[in-house]
Amino acid sequence: MDFLKLMRQSPLSARIGLAIVLLNLLAALLAPVIAPYGETEIVADVWLSSSWDHPLGTDHLGRDLFTRVVYGARNTITIAFATTMLSFIIGSMMGFMAAAMEGWADLIISRIVDILMAFPTLIFALMALSVVGTSVMSLIGVIAVLDSTRVFRLSRAVAMDITVMEFVEAARLRGEGIFWVMRKEILPNAMPPLVAEFGLRFCFVFLFIASLSFLGLGIQPPTADWGGMVRENAGAITFGILTPLWPAGAIALLTVGVNLIVDWFLKIASGLKD
Amino acid sequence: MTHLLEMKNIVIEGFSSEEEKWMPIIRGLDLTLNRGEIVGLIGESGAGKSTLGLASMCYTRGGCRISSGSIVFDGMELFGKSDDVLREIRGVRIAYVAQSAAASFNPAYRLIKQYVETPVQHGLMKFAEAEEKAVDIYKRLLLPDPEGIGYRYPHQVSGGQLQRAMVAMAMACTPDIIVFDEPTTALDVTTQIEVLAAIKKITREFNTAAIYITHDLAVVAQLADRIMVLKNGHLVEENNARQMLANPKEEYTRKLLSVRTLTEDRVLSDAEDDVVLEINNVSASYTGKASEKVLEDINLVVRRSRTVALVGESGSGKSTLARVITGLLPPLSGEIRYDGKVLPPALKARERETLRIMQMIYQMPDTALNPRQKVRDIIGRPLSFYFQMNGSEQEKRIRELLEMIELSPKKYIDRFPGEMSGGEKQRICIARALAAKPELIICDEVTSALDQLVAEGILKLLQDLQNELQVSYLFITHDLATVKAIADEIVVMLQGRIVEQGPKKQVLDPPYHEYTELLLSSVPEMDPDWLDTVLKIRKEKGIGLTQDR
Numbered sequence: 105m106d107f108l109k110l111m112r113q114s115p116l117s118a119r120i121g122l123a124i125v126l127l128n129l130l131a132a133l134l135a136p137v138i139a140p141y142g143e144t145e146i147v148a149d150v151w152l153s154s155s156w157d158h159p160l161g162t163d164h165l166g167r168d169l170f171t172r173v174v175y176g177a178r179n180t181i182t183i184a185f186a187t188t189m190l191s192f193i194i195g196s197m198m199g200f201m202a203a204a205m206e207g208w209a210d211l212i213i214s215r216i217v218d219i220l221m222a223f224p225t226l227i228f229a230l231m232a233l234s235v236v237g238t239s240v241m242s243l244i245g246v247i248a249v250l251d252s253t254r255v256f257r258l259s260r261a262v263a264m265d266i267t268v269m270e271f272v273e274a275a276r277l278r279g280e281g282i283f284w285v286m287r288k289e290i291l292p293n294a295m296p297p298l299v300a301e302f303g304l305r306f307c308f309v310f311l312f313i314a315s316l317s318f319l320g321l322g323i324q325p326p327t328a329d330w331g332g333m334v335r336e337n338a339g340a341i342t343f344g345i346l347t348p349l350w351p352a353g354a355i356a357l358l359t360v361g362v363n364l365i366v367d368w369f370l371k372i373a374s375g376l377k378d
Numbered sequence: 379m380t381h382l383l384e385m386k387n388i389v390i391e392g393f394s395s396e397e398e399k400w401m402p403i404i405r406g407l408d409l410t411l412n413r414g415e416i417v418g419l420i421g422e423s424g425a426g427k428s429t430l431g432l433a434s435m436c437y438t439r440g441g442c443r444i445s446s447g448s449i450v451f452d453g454m455e456l457f458g459k460s461d462d463v464l465r466e467i468r469g470v471r472i473a474y475v476a477q478s479a480a481a482s483f484n485p486a487y488r489l490i491k492q493y494v495e496t497p498v499q500h501g502l503m504k505f506a507e508a509e510e511k512a513v514d515i516y517k518r519l520l521l522p523d524p525e526g527i528g529y530r531y532p533h534q535v536s537g538g539q540l541q542r543a544m545v546a547m548a549m550a551c552t553p554d555i556i557v558f559d560e561p562t563t564a565l566d567v568t569t570q571i572e573v574l575a576a577i578k579k580i581t582r583e584f585n586t587a588a589i590y591i592t593h594d595l596a597v598v599a600q601l602a603d604r605i606m607v608l609k610n611g612h613l614v615e616e617n618n619a620r621q622m623l624a625n626p627k628e629e630y631t632r633k634l635l636s637v638r639t640l641t642e643d644r645v646l647s648d649a650e651d652d653v654v655l656e657i658n659n660v661s662a663s664y665t666g667k668a669s670e671k672v673l674e675d676i677n678l679v680v681r682r683s684r685t686v687a688l689v690g691e692s693g694s695g696k697s698t699l700a701r702v703i704t705g706l707l708p709p710l711s712g713e714i715r716y717d718g719k720v721l722p723p724a725l726k727a728r729e730r731e732t733l734r735i736m737q738m739i740y741q742m743p744d745t746a747l748n749p750r751q752k753v754r755d756i757i758g759r760p761l762s763f764y765f766q767m768n769g770s771e772q773e774k775r776i777r778e779l780l781e782m783i784e785l786s787p788k789k790y791i792d793r794f795p796g797e798m799s800g801g802e803k804q805r806i807c808i809a810r811a812l813a814a815k816p817e818l819i820i821c822d823e824v825t826s827a828l829d830q831l832v833a834e835g836i837l838k839l840l841q842d843l844q845n846e847l848q849v850s851y852l853f854i855t856h857d858l859a860t861v862k863a864i865a866d867e868i869v870v871m872l873q874g875r876i877v878e879q880g881p882k883k884q885v886l887d888p889p890y891h892e893y894t895e896l897l898l899s900s901v902p903e904m905d906p907d908w909l910d911t912v913l914k915i916r917k918e919k920g921i922g923l924t925q926d927r
Contacts, residue, residue, distance in 0.1 A: 288751075293750055
C-alpha cells in the first residue's frame with residue numbers, strides 16, 4: 105500500500121531509474137532464458153556488426169555479444185551487490201561502535217581506517233589481490249574492506265549526531281548494552297542516509313570492479329562481465345567497430361539508473377520539498 | 379486617523395504533504411496597529427501567532443502562503459506586491475526580532491558588521507555613520523561597554539546581551555514597526571527582565587509600533603497596549619491590555635490568566651527521616667581538573683514521596699548535578715547514597731536494580747523519544763528489560779500505564795512520537811519512567827518546552843502520580859512558578875554552589891536570601907505595572923538592572 109502510494113508520487117526521473125534497474129535485474133535473473141546462445145559459446149566470426157542473428161554483433165572470439173551482455177549483468181550485479189552489502193555491514197557496524205563507545209575505542213578504529221584510506225584505493229586493491237589471488241570471493245572481500253572505510257566515515261558521523269540525543273542517554277541509563285543501543289536506537293535513525301549512500305556505493309563498486317577487470321585483476325575470463333568485455337574488445341574501437349561500446353553503455357545505463365533512484369530517495373529522506 | 383498598519387481578513391494556508399492539500403493556519407484575522415502602539419499576540423504553539431506576525435511584512439515561512447486579505451502599511455497595499463517592492467520595506471520600515479538570537483546571528487562576523495548590513499545594503503547610511511548610530515542604540519539598550527561590544531563575536535556575549543544586540547539590529551533603520559517573536563522565551567527570568575526593560579525603553583524613545591508575540595501573558599502584560607488572544611488561527615478575544623487582565627471575557631483567556639495558581643501545601647514534619655537519596659560533599663568537573671569545578675560541595679537530601687526543587691539560572695550546574703546522580707558524570711569527590719548505601723560513582727558499575735529505581739525525564743520530549751519507535755516499544759522496553767515481562771502481560775501493563783498518564787491506550791499505543799503533540803510526548807516519557815516502577819524520578823526542566831496550559835497538565839499529573847505511587851521527585855527547573863506549585867523543599871543554586879536550601883515556606887517567605895529575592899522578583903506578574911515597579915525598586919536599592927556577570 106505504502107509502496108504504491110510512494111510510486112504514484114514519484115517523479116518521472118525516479119520511474120525511469122526504476123525501469124532501468126528492473127530491466128537489468130530481469131536480465132540478470134532470466135539470463136539463460138533470454139540469451140540466444142551459451143555464455144562462452146563461439147558461434148560466428150569475430151567482430152561482426154549487428155544483424156538479426158546477433159543483435160549486438162559478436163566479440164573478439166566470435167561469441168554473441170548480446171548473450172555476453174545479458175550474462176554479464178548477472179555476474180557483475182551479483183558481485184557488486186554482495187560487495188556493497190558486505191562493506192556496509194562491516195562499515196556501519198564499526199562506525200556505530202566507534203560513535204557509541206567513544207574514547208579510546210573510537211580513536212583506535214578511526215586511526216586504522218585513516219591508515220587504510222591513506223593508500224590510493226586502486227593501488228591497494230591491486231596489491232591485496234596479487235597477494236590473496238583473484239578468485240571471486242577474494243575480490244568481494246578486498247573491495248568490501250576497502251569500501252567499508254568510506255561507509256565507516258559516514259555511519260560514524262551520522263551515529264555521532266544520534267548518540268548525543270537524549271533517547272540514547274535514556275537507554276544507557278536504563279542499563280542497555282552497546283549492541284542493543286546500536287541496533288535499536290542508532291540503526292533505525294541512521295537508515296535514510298545509509299540507504300541513499302548504499303545506492304551510490306553500489307555504483308562505485310560496480311565501476312571499481314569494471315576497472316579492475318579492465319586491468320585484468322577482476323573477474324577472470326571466460327566469465328562474462330561488463331568491464332572485462334570492454335577490455336577484451338577495446339582494440340576494436342581503432343577499426344571503427346562498435347563492439348566495446350555495448351558493455352560500456354550497459355555500465356553507464358545502470359549507473360545512471362541507480363543514481364536517479366538514489367537522488368529521489370535522498371530527497372524523500374532529507375524531507376526537502378521542491 | 380488612518381492606521382499605520384491595517385491587516386484585513388487575512389487567510390494564510392500551509393501545505394500539508396500528508397493530506398496533499400492546503401490547510402488554513404490563519405482563518406480570516408484582522409489586525410490594526412497605530413504609530414507607537416504595541417500589540418501583544420498571545421496563544422499556545424500552533425495558534426498562528428508567528429505566522430500572523432510575519433504576514434505584517436507580507437512574508438510567510440516556506441510551505442505557507444497568504445491566500446487572501448489586505449495588508450495596508452502606511453497607505454500602501456502590500457499584498458500582491460513584488461519581492462523587489464517588499465524588500466524596500468522589510469528590514470527598513472518593518473523589522474523582525476527572532477526568538478533565538480544565538481541561532482539568528484552569523485557566528486563568523488562581529489556584531490556590528492551584522493548590525494551595519496541592513497542600513498548599508500539599503501543605501502541609507504555609510505558604514506561609518508551606521509557604526510556611530512549602533513553605539514547610540516547599544517547605549518539606549520543599556521548594553522555594557524556600548525563602544526566596544528559591537529566588535530565582539532556573537533559567542534563572546536551573554537544570551538540576554540545577544541538578544542538585545544538583535545533588537546539593536548532591528549532598530550538600525552529606525553523602523554516604524556518591529557515584530558518581536560518570543561524574544562525572551564529562551565532566557566532565564568533574571569535575563570528576561572533586562573531584555574524586557576530594554577525593549578520597553580527603546581520602543582518608547584523612538585515611538586516605534588510593535589507586534590509582540592509570546593505565549594506568556596504576564597510578559598506581554600508589561601509591554602502591550604492591546605492584547606489579541608489567538609487560538610487555532612481564530613481570534614478569541616481582543617482588548618485593551620489592562621481591561622483584559624482585569625476582566626477577561628472569554629473562558630479561554632480566563633484559563634490562560636489562571637495558570638500558575640496550582641499549589642499544594644503539605645505539612646513537612648521535621649521528624650521525617652525517611653531519606654531516599656543523600657548527596658554528601660559532591661564536587662564535579664567535566665575536565666577532571668579540580669581547578670575547573672562546575673559543582674562544588676553539594677549536600678542535599680531527598681525524602682520518600684517528597685519533591686525537592688533544584689532552582690537556578692542556566693549554567694548554575696543543575697543539570698550537571700543530575701548527571702552526577704545518574705552516574706553519567708562521576709564526581710571528583712563526595713559520595714551519593716541511596717537508602718543509606720553508597721552508590722558506585724560510574725554508571726557502568728551500577729547494578730540494574732539501582733538503575734531501575736532512579737528514572738529520568740527530560741526537557742525536550744522530542745529528543746528524549748526515539749522517533750522510530752512506537753509507543754508500545756518505548757514503554758514496553760523497560761518492562762521486558764527490568765521485569766522480563768513479555769507478550770500479553772506486557773501489553774496489559776502498557777495499557778495500564780497509558781491510562782495512568784491519561785492517554786487513551788487504543789488511540790496512542792501504535793503511534794510514533796512524530797504523531798503526537800509536545801504534551802502528549804512528555805506524558806509518554808513519564809510513562810516510560812513509571813514503567814520501571816521507580817522510587818525516585820529526576821525531572822530535568824520537564825515543563826519548560828511546553829505551553830503553559832499543557833505544562834500545568836503535566837505538573838498536575840506528576841502531583842497525582844506522587845500521591846498515588848509514593849515516588850520522590852528531584853525537580854530541576856529555572857521556573858519559580860513551577861517551584862511554587864509542586865516543591866516541598868527548595869534548593870537554590872548559583873554558579874555550581876548551593877546558596878540556599880530548606881522547606882518551601884522558609885525559602886519563599888521573607889526574609890529572603892539575596893539571590894533568591896532577585897530570582898523571585900524577576901518572575902513577571904499579571905500586573906501591567908509590575909515591570910516599572912520592579913525597576914523602580916531596584917533603582918532605589920541600587921541593584922543594577924543589568925547585573926552582567
